Amino acid sequence: MHLDVLDLRNFYYRTQLGRAAQKAVRDRMLGLWPASASESAGQTYVGYGFAVPLLRPYLEHARRVIGLMPGEQGVMPWPAGMPNVSVLCDEIRWPIETGMVDRLVLLHGLETSDHPGALMEECWRVLGPGGRALFIVPNRAGLWAPRETTPFGFGRPYTPGQLDAQARRAGFVPERHAAALYIPPSDRRFWLRSAPMWERMGQKVSGFLAAGVIMLEVSKQVHAPRRPGLPAAVRKPLSILEGAAKPAADPV
Numbered sequence: 001m002h003l004d005v006l007d008l009r010n011f012y013y014r015t016q017l018g019r020a021a022q023k024a025v026r027d028r029m030l031g032l033w034p035a036s037a038s039e040s041a042g043q044t045y046v047g048y049g050f051a052v053p054l055l056r057p058y059l060e061h062a063r064r065v066i067g068l069m070p071g072e073q074g075v076m077p078w079p080a081g082m083p084n085v086s087v088l089c090d091e092i093r094w095p096i097e098t099g100m101v102d103r104l105v106l107l108h109g110l111e112t113s114d115h116p117g118a119l120m121e122e123c124w125r126v127l128g129p130g131g132r133a134l135f136i137v138p139n140r141a142g143l144w145a146p147r148e149t150t151p152f153g154f155g156r157p158y159t160p161g162q163l164d165a166q167a168r169r170a171g172f173v174p175e176r177h178a179a180a181l182y183i184p185p186s187d188r189r190f191w192l193r194s195a196p197m198w199e200r201m202g203q204k205v206s207g208f209l210a211a212g213v214i215m216l217e218v219s220k221q222v223h224a225p226r227r228p229g230l231p232a233a234v235r236k237p238l239s240i241l242e243g244a245a246k247p248a249a250d251p252v
Contacts, residue, residue, distance in 0.1 A: 049109025111155030144212035181212030
């Protein structure tokens with residue numbers, strides 16, 4: 001079941017809890033993919049689902065940034081005050097050329113998809129060789145998944161093992177696991193003000209156990225094609241001088 005884009009916008013941009021969640025997840029992502037010029041210059045970044053809150057740091061240096069939003073969810077213009085880079089698309093048919101993407105991030109996309117396997121295949125198609133994708137999904141064991149008052153309480157929550165297995169079935173190579181959103185899903189001022197402390201503590205102490213989301217970074221590895229005709233050509237070299245007259249032997 002897809003979420004409505006207006007509900008997502010209101011949560012992330014108009015509530016204190018949503019802004020705290022946005023910062024927690026984005027900071028963790030920046031730890032994996034820095035937005036510095038040396039790291040992001042010349043790269044194409046694409047977000048699917050409602051990943052645009054995470055993409056803003058890359059606007060300055062990246063070659064291209066695109067926000068894809070599924071038709072069942074709806075689309076909104078983004079970023080505010082700048083030329084729009086947000087696109088409405090079919091869930092499993094993206095308007096992107098094969099192999100064009102260097103970095104791909106999914107947020108509120110995989111767990112709400114009606115066709116997660118086909119969605120993974122589309123992720124594989126658009127990602128270039130050696131490219132990286134980051135799948136961010138609700139943690140089945142976390143505090144946020146059971147609460148339907150936030151976007152993380154909808155769709156199918158995952159365990160790290162389930163997410164890893166689904167990525168492998170699509171042909172991806174898992175690289176790194178991470179987690180974020182250790183703050184309880186509460187609007188109370190105490191929890192909101194102490195959010196940075198909870199994130200630091202969660203990274204050091206609890207790992208995936210209490211995290212609201214789990215994150216899996218994967219890569220696309222394309223092996224060089226084998227050429228079965230080459231060994232045969234080596235075993236049977238061309239006789240380019242075949243038929244030429246042999247030189248006569250010198251008389252003794």
